[in-house]
Amino acid sequence: MAKTKKTFDKELMYKKIMPSNIKKNNDNEKQEIEDVQDELELQNEIKTKIATSVDAIKFKDESSMFQNKEINVRREEKDEVILYNITEKLVLNKLDSTLKKMNCCKCDRCKKDVVALALNNLKPIYVVATKDEVEKKIKEYDKIGLQVTTAVLKSALTVRKNPRH
Numbered sequence: 001m002a003k004t005k006k007t008f009d010k011e012l013m014y015k016k017i018m019p020s021n022i023k024k025n026n027d028n029e030k031q032e033i034e035d036v037q038d039e040l041e042l043q044n045e046i047k048t049k050i051a052t053s054v055d056a057i058k059f060k061d062e063s064s065m066f067q068n069k070e071i072n073v074r075r076e077e078k079d080e081v082i083l084y085n086i087t088e089k090l091v092l093n094k095l096d097s098t099l100k101k102m103n104c105c106k107c108d109r110c111k112k113d114v115v116a117l118a119l120n121n122l123k124p125i126y127v128v129a130t131k132d133e134v135e136k137k138i139k140e141y142d143k144i145g146l147q148v149t150t151a152v153l154k155s156a157l158t159v160r161k162n163p164r165h
Contacts, residue, residue: 084134086125086141090148091118102156109165117155122147
């Protein structure tokens with residue numbers, strides 16, 4: 001029988017003969033690792049920027065947390081006519097001061113419960129007007145402030161007795 005010729009790996013032999021190639025490969029691997037780390041840092045920066053911009057949008061207007069998105073559409077344009085619940089704005093204006101005085105929980109759930117109860121006990125006042133006119137209407141209806149304060153106080157007491165969290 002004839003002797004079989006052993007096969008050998010050319011790449012392995014080349015790496016053994018040429019040690020400078022190993023250094024180049026290591027340098028390439030280090031460069032790839034640095035590139036991946038830089039890319040991860042950029043992604044983390046982008047995520048942080050997105051998160052902060054989302055938080056800024058969420059808390060831009062504190063009353064937006066309570067707005068009915070279908071009805072109380074707020075536009076930045078001054079000439080746009082909007083449907084607006086003045087009672088809701090009056091309740092929101094009284095909310096924080098009342099919660100501080102009553103020593104109530106200030107979490108979002110309790111705030112929303114207090115606002116909902118107060119609005120259910122008050123007569124809604126809807127107006128169709130531009131944004132500038134809405135501010136004037138709010139000042140006109142400020143005379144019902146006593147009713148609004150009473151409703152918010154009663155609601156805060158109810159929620160304080162039976163919080164839902």
